[in-house]
Amino acid sequence: MNFQNRKQLIVQTVEERGSVDVRELADLLQTSDMTVRRDLVQLAAQGLVYRTRGGAMKVSAATDAFRFENKAAVNADQKDYICQLAAQTIQEGDILFMDCGSTVFRLCPFIRNRRITVITNSLPVVAELINSSVSVNLVGGEVDKDRQAVHGLMAEEHIARYRANRAFIGVDGISLRKGLTANSEREASTAVAMARQAETTYLLCHSAKLETEKYLYFAPLTLFDILITDNEARPDVVDAYRQAGVTVMN
Incomplete structure (x- = not known):
């Protein structure tokens, strides 16, 4: 070519x-x-x-490279589909981790009337839930103004003090060959910290990210328990993940 x-x-x-x-x-x-x-x-x-x-x-x-609101608006319908499935798994009284992923953020409208607790490093999640029925626990640490999220060693230490029923995390890339990959070490380390402290971890992943690999490998597929993706995911790709032992909701 x-x-x-x-x-x-x-x-x-x-x-x-x-x-x-x-x-x-x-x-x-x-x-x-x-x-x-x-x-x-x-x-x-x-x-x-x-x-x-x-x-x-x-x-x-x-010019606005990674502004959060831009990322959250991309593929909005598919992200909302994923979040509706995720919301169905949540029970009253649950304690949740929610990371700063743009798909995870779109879970907010589906849970704001629930009597649950959310522990998050995402400033937009806090803003969305602060006047809702949800009790909000903001992770402390250094603020990344572009991602509008809190990261760093103090944030990870904060997360390690808590246990949650469920963690909802995002990812930049996922593949059967490479596992979970990311564009940012900070976001990857936060996701890992939350997954370690949760009874069940859900990976909220747009179908376009399936079988894609980014430059930073950070965890095997065993980091999460359930993969939630949208209904536009290719059936052969979903079948391959299920055959590999991954529980998939779509």
């Missing part, structure tokens, strides 16, 4: 997904990581994509 054809496919993929990493593009184009990196340098120079560590993102998102 020549550069012009690769260029068209790269730009189209970045526009559709918002962001993509080198490995995904190399698999898509059936070429080497080195070729993809070289192509991305040229495309970034032409102003067609924005280079990130390990990949690229669309230019329109780059």
Whole structure:
């Protein structure tokens, strides 16, 4: 495939997904990581994509790269479908961990009338639930203003003091080959801390993330108990996860 054809496919993929990493593009184009990196340098120079560590993102998102409200609005219908399934698992009186994932955030409208307790490192989750029936426990630590979340050693120590019935966590990438992968060490460590302290951990994962891998491996599939995804997930992919022993709700 020549550069012009690769260029068209790269730009189209970045526009559709918002962001993509080198490995995904190399698999898509059936070429080497080195070729993809070289192509991305040229495309970034032409102003067609924005280079990130390990990949690229669309230019329109780059000026506000990871603002939480933008992420939460992407694939809203599928995320709400996932969260409706998640809400069905919650019982009155439950104690929940909720991380700062954009899909996890969309669980808020489905639980705000429940008499439960939520422990979270997400400032948007606190804002959504502060005037609801839910008791809110905000994890303490250093605030990441772009992700609007609390991270760091103090946050992990805070989480370790509590036990919860359920943890709802998000992920940047998941695959049968690699397990759970992330774009951020901080978010990954928070998810792991919450999963360790919960009786049951639910991974809320948009179907587009299934069988994708990001640059940071942080946990095996055994970190979570139940994978909740949307009804647009490919049946063959869902079957593969179930055959691998993963409990899937979709």
